[in-house]
Amino acid sequence: MPTKPEFEALLKEAMRSGDSLRKRTLRMILAAIKLAEVERRGPLDEPGLLGVLQKEARTRQEAIADAERAGRPDLVEDNRLELALIEGFLPQGLSAEELEALAKKAVSETGATGPGDMGRVMKALMPQVQGRADGKAVSELVRRLLSPA
Secondary structure (H helix, E strand, C coil), X not given: CCCHHHHHHHHHHHHHHCCHHHHHHHHHHHHHHHHHHHHHCCXXXXXXXXXXXXXXXXXXXXXXXXXXXXXXXXXHXXXXXXXXXXXXXCCCCCCHXXXXXXXXXXXXXXXXXXXHHHHHHHHHHHXXXXXXXXXXXXXXXXXXXXXXX
């Protein structure tokens, strides 16, 4: 995943090449990074940058849904292109099988036996899947694994 200076270099490259989509998207990413740094009162580490990129991706997904409801295919396409560019910077997501294997491993490592142990399992599992899996999907999977069959 690129660092802030790498994003700035990518922006300069996009400006030189005249790629307006890339330029616009990178400017939005850098603005979000700077805002997060001001709020945090210091530079962002890798998980912080990852969080900013995930937030920007969610924003584009919501904008796509809103534009579809409003019947604006032009906005839908613009946001889809921006989303594809942002997703290119995010780490590759986990497949369902990989996620389930990690969840089962976390359940066995924590010695969880029922739904009451979900917090311990999530605490052990989330750092491993951070940025590579949706927290809601992880939670549902762990709940399903811990619930009595």
